[in-house]
Amino acid sequence: QLHLFAAVSMVFWPADIYLNFSTGFYMQGVLQLSRRAIACRYLKTWFFFDLCVVSIDVAAGFLSLVEEESQEFLQSLRSARYLRILRTLRIFRILKAGKINLLIENLVISMGRQWLILAFTVGRMLLSIGMVAHILACIWFGLGQAVSESNGGGSWIDVLLIRNSSGYVQYSHALAWILLPPAPPMVEPDSGIEMMMCIVLFVITVLVIGSALSILTGTLHEIRQVNNERSRKRRELRIFLQTKAVPTELLMRIMSYADYKMARQSPIGYDTSLISPILDAELATFQFGENLQNHSFFELTFKIFPQVFAEFCSALKKQFYSEGESVFSNGSIAEMMYITSHGDFCLGEDEGQRERSFSGEHNYFAEVALYVEAVTHQCTLAAESFAEVFVLTAASLAAVLANSPMCTTMFVEYANEYIRIYSDSIARHDMGDALDIQQRCNQKACFSNSFYLDLNVDERKILRTIDLRELEEKEGRTPPIRFVEHMMESNEQLFLEQLRSSFVELDPTDGLHARYGEPKEQEKVESGILSLMALVRNDYEAFTAPQKGPNRLSTTQWQQLQGVLEWAEPTPEKVAAAIWLLAVRPIGKYRSVTSQIPSAHQRPDQAVRYVLASYPFLAPTGHHLEKHIRLFVTSTLELQLNFNFAQMLQGENVPANLLQLEEFILKKSGEETLKFYVLFLLGFLSGLAGGSGSRFMNCSNARSTIPGLHILMRVLKKDPTALYWTYIHNRAVELGRKPENTADLAVVRLACLCRAQTAKDLHQLQESWYHLSAGEQSSLLRHFLADGVVNQAIVFEFLPLCLERAKNNAFVTIPSLLQILVELLTAVRAVAQKAGAKVSKDTPEDQGPGGSKLRTLAVDLGELAGFILLVQNSYIFQTCLCRAKLRMTAGRLVLEVSQENWRRVREPHTDVIMLANSVRELVHQKKQEKDGNRIAAGEPLNLLVVESEIF
Numbered sequence: 001q002l003h004l005f006a007a008v009s010m011v012f013w014p015a016d017i018y019l020n021f022s023t024g025f026y027m028q029g030v031l032q033l034s035r036r037a038i039a040c041r042y043l044k045t046w047f048f049f050d051l052c053v054v055s056i057d058v059a060a061g062f063l064s065l066v067e068e069e070s071q072e073f074l075q076s077l078r079s080a081r082y083l084r085i086l087r088t089l090r091i092f093r094i095l096k097a098g099k100i101n102l103l104i105e106n107l108v109i110s111m112g113r114q115w116l117i118l119a120f121t122v123g124r125m126l127l128s129i130g131m132v133a134h135i136l137a138c139i140w141f142g143l144g145q146a147v148s149e150s151n152g153g154g155s156w157i158d159v160l161l162i163r164n165s166s167g168y169v170q171y172s173h174a175l176a177w178i179l180l181p182p183a184p185p186m187v188e189p190d191s192g193i194e195m196m197m198c199i200v201l202f203v204i205t206v207l208v209i210g211s212a213l214s215i216l217t218g219t220l221h222e223i224r225q226v227n228n229e230r231s232r233k234r235r236e237l238r239i240f241l242q243t244k245a246v247p248t249e250l251l252m253r254i255m256s257y258a259d260y261k262m263a264r265q266s267p268i269g270y271d272t273s274l275i276s277p278i279l280d281a282e283l284a285t286f287q288f289g290e291n292l293q294n295h296s297f298f299e300l301t302f303k304i305f306p307q308v309f310a311e312f313c314s315a316l317k318k319q320f321y322s323e324g325e326s327v328f329s330n331g332s333i334a335e336m337m338y339i340t341s342h343g344d345f346c347l348g349e350d351e352g353q354r355e356r357s358f359s360g361e362h363n364y365f366a367e368v369a370l371y372v373e374a375v376t377h378q379c380t381l382a383a384e385s386f387a388e389v390f391v392l393t394a395a396s397l398a399a400v401l402a403n404s405p406m407c408t409t410m411f412v413e414y415a416n417e418y419i420r421i422y423s424d425s426i427a428r429h430d431m432g433d434a435l436d437i438q439q440r441c442n443q444k445a446c447f448s449n450s451f452y453l454d455l456n457v458d459e460r461k462i463l464r465t466i467d468l469r470e471l472e473e474k475e476g477r478t479p480p481i482r483f484v485e486h487m488m489e490s491n492e493q494l495f496l497e498q499l500r501s502s503f504v505e506l507d508p509t510d511g512l513h514a515r516y517g518e519p520k521e522q523e524k525v526e527s528g529i530l531s532l533m534a535l536v537r538n539d540y541e542a543f544t545a546p547q548k549g550p551n552r553l554s555t556t557q558w559q560q561l562q563g564v565l566e567w568a569e570p571t572p573e574k575v576a577a578a579i580w581l582l583a584v585r586p587i588g589k590y591r592s593v594t595s596q597i598p599s600a601h602q603r604p605d606q607a608v609r610y611v612l613a614s615y616p617f618l619a620p621t622g623h624h625l626e627k628h629i630r631l632f633v634t635s636t637l638e639l640q641l642n643f644n645f646a647q648m649l650q651g652e653n654v655p656a657n658l659l660q661l662e663e664f665i666l667k668k669s670g671e672e673t674l675k676f677y678v679l680f681l682l683g684f685l686s687g688l689a690g691g692s693g694s695r696f697m698n699c700s701n702a703r704s705t706i707p708g709l710h711i712l713m714r715v716l717k718k719d720p721t722a723l724y725w726t727y728i729h730n731r732a733v734e735l736g737r738k739p740e741n742t743a744d745l746a747v748v749r750l751a752c753l754c755r756a757q758t759a760k761d762l763h764q765l766q767e768s769w770y771h772l773s774a775g776e777q778s779s780l781l782r783h784f785l786a787d788g789v790v791n792q793a794i795v796f797e798f799l800p801l802c803l804e805r806a807k808n809n810a811f812v813t814i815p816s817l818l819q820i821l822v823e824l825l826t827a828v829r830a831v832a833q834k835a836g837a838k839v840s841k842d843t844p845e846d847q848g849p850g851g852s853k854l855r856t857l858a859v860d861l862g863e864l865a866g867f868i869l870l871v872q873n874s875y876i877f878q879t880c881l882c883r884a885k886l887r888m889t890a891g892r893l894v895l896e897v898s899q900e901n902w903r904r905v906r907e908p909h910t911d912v913i914m915l916a917n918s919v920r921e922l923v924h925q926k927k928q929e930k931d932g933n934r935i936a937a938g939e940p941l942n943l944l945v946v947e948s949e950i951f
Contacts, residue, residue: 137174281310294362315396334369343387371415418445448591471504528687531694546691632676651752656788658720746784
């Protein structure tokens with residue numbers, strides 16, 4: 001047996017050295033797997049101790065071998081005394097054995113099985129008793145031998161007559177003497193040393209065995225205490241329910257829920273002061289990390305910022321739900337992100353409606369609530385069984401990110417992209433299944449994040465590696481200009497396959513939009529190109545193929561579009577350039593693209609210009625265009641930075657913007673650049689809604705688009721201010737009313753902002769205007785007639801969206817919003833002057849391309865638009881400016897609605913609020929009575945140059 005133990009020792013300890021060189025370790029909460037770091041750490045800790053242990057084994061084995069030989073020069077080493085000393089030194093292994101014992105104990109505890117913990121405790125106790133008993137038996141037997149040799153007999157060995165017995169019998173008697181000492185001791189009466197040793201051994205045995213039994217009893221008590229705590233809580237709940245005479249069916253449901261909650265929640269806490277913050281965060285990662293790691297962006301956080309991820313895990317809060325209980329309801333304010341962890345759930349539009357059921361873990365809902373101040377749930381989530389849900393609040397998210405600036409930068413970038421994608425889904429009413437939309441939004445926002453792109457390099461999306469020239473070498477491909485020439489001259493049907501083959505940027509597999517995973521953008525691009533080609537070929541049926549019903553584009557409008565196209569003088573080269581621009585322009589919106597270019601060039605049209613100039617092989621079709629044609633493309637992209645045609649169509653900008661357009665065109669190549677821009681707009685506007693043709697350019701949309709295009713045709717020949725108001729005038733005529741004064745023009749501009757389509761819409765808006773007092777009308781009249789050239793102009797960004805939502809919200813209404821605008825105009829002028837940036841001040845940002853000085857100030861109403869969508873209390877909305885603030889940033893003002901407003905969006909109409917609202921209405925009524933029946937009529941139109949005959 002001793003030889004067997006020696007052989008095992010000779011194998012175990014060298015193997016332990018090898019394993020220590022291959023075992024990772026944690027440093028500041030991060031697992032280190034570098035072999036160099038592992039080796040350095042091991043050399044500084046246990047290596048030399050282990051080397052000594054192995055050296056002792058090797059030396060002891062060598063001396064044992066020498067003893068069997070008869071070599072004189074090793075006679076001194078053959079001494080048994082040296083051998084016994086070396087063997088005794090091996091007792092120091094117990095130091096390493098303690099470490100191994102601790103590792104095994106932690107491993108058993110981490111398994112969480114009570115029976116396994118108990119079994120380990122019993123086994124360790126028996127092993128400890130056995131080792132102590134073995135040592136004491138050896139000491140007792142050695143003492144007996146020493147007494148017998150010195151006295152010539154008379155020791156306990158002689159009394160028991162085992163001197164000549166085998167070693168096994170002698171060891172058994174010595175061990176039995178330790179564990180079961182005879183009373184009185186069977187020793188010679190005059191053997192005082194043996195008697196004294198008996199007393200010492202008895203005391204040691206009692207202490208060791210007693211301590212071991214105490215440990216075992218303590219372990220059993222701890223296990224019993226855990227179970228007793230649960231039993232006590234359960235018993236108290238049952239007694240309470242019984243004393244209240246709760247029906248049996250309800251009692252059983254409550255008890256079942258309580259059992260579920262106690263099974264899913266540990267009844268035992270711990271003293272947090274015993275664990276360092278880093279270890280506490282690691283513990284949270286172990287406990288709750290799996291709830292976040294299935295989320296694309298939190299998984300990215302785990303890889304790049306593991307400490308921050310651990311803090312997120314610590315911030316998670318657990319909630320329990322009973323069968324049939326709603327986690328959240330459709331239309332309610334979303335205040336946190338929900339993560340389903342355990343149980344069965346169902347989704348529906350309203351409570352009681354079941355559209356989809358699912359089980360399993362880690363589905364995410366309402367993530368957008370972490371990044372915006374107020375948003376409503378788009379569905380209802382209810383539990384179909386006992387269920388467990390984790391939540392993460394925006395306050396917890398902010399508290400964690402406050403300690404990590406770099407991670408905050410990553411989150412801000414992700415949050416902005418997530419909000420954009422989520423908002424686009426809502427705007428298109430493309431919410432689909434709530435489970436799918438959450439995953440689609442977080443994956444799309446994560447995969448376009450610059451940190452993700454740095455970590456997961458996709459060769460197909462790296463700008464410097466994209467080279468589409470090889471697609472131009474495909475057999476049977478028609479060059480772009482020849483393709484356009486052929487389609488303009490023939491009546492053949494235009495197939496998408498031919499278009500994608502000629503313009504390789506549209507290739508369905510390796511094209512730009514395919515590489516960046518944007519099929520909807522490619523659909524819009526192809527719709528715009530097909531519509532432009534249908535216009536060029538005068539193919540009315542192909543152009544209007546997606547349009548159905550009475551709103552189909554009329555033949556008269558078609559002829560007007562043909563007139564615009566004829567003025568633009570399309571040539572094959574210009575059409576090819578317009579198609580190329582339509583094909584590449586959307587990449588300026590792709591986050592995966594803008595993250596790879598300098599921040600100064602990340603606006604969409606700037607990004608496209610930068611990419612085309614820096615990475616020419618990315619869009620090789622441009623190499624087939626002549627230099628002056630390519631100049632039209634770059635000029636159009638530059639023009640888009642200063643003039644937004646869509647904003648002009650809805651009256652959002654001012655005449656000063658038309659002046660900017662005029663000066664830019666004159667600075668470039670003149671009318672030819674303008675004609676190409678109009679040609680591009682015909683395709684771009686036609687493809688806004690997609691379709692195999694133009695779904696957007698129907699009868700109602702053409703009513704506003706065609707007059708706007710006519711304005712562009714005259715921008716170099718007429719005064720920009722006169723052109724702007726001519727457009728507003730003719731929009732009024734389209735809506736069935738001829739303006740007679742400037743007040744009528746202001747109302748019509750307001751109608752454009754409201755996206756009015758019919759005379760009924762204009763009439764309703766006129767009634768809202770009459771609801772205002774004369775003073776309020778005068779203030780709005782001054783605002784809506786300001787041109788930004790002669791008169792000071794304030795441009796409200798997102799005002800059309802605010803008006804649209806106010807019209808659809810009965811608690812807001814158009815008149816209430818107009819009254820808010822009057823108050824806001826006063827506040828804007830006051831804040832701008834206080835900030836030292838008067839509206840009339842000529843800042844560098846207000847200078848047109850040609851050097852003319854403009855007098856405009858932009859005010860961002862994005863937050864107000866969101867507030868209008870959610871508010872359900874008219875008084876709260878009417879007084880929202882009292883709780884809001886204006887912030888000047890980069891030469892423009894931003895209206896911040898404030899958290900106090902967001903918290904009151906669903907405040908009920910209490911008696912106090914109704915009384916306050918009545919007082920406010922009374923004050924407004926008195927103001928109207930004071931003004932009498934006066935209406936701000938403005939000035940006669942003969943003061944303006946309105947040339948409607950240009951149409």
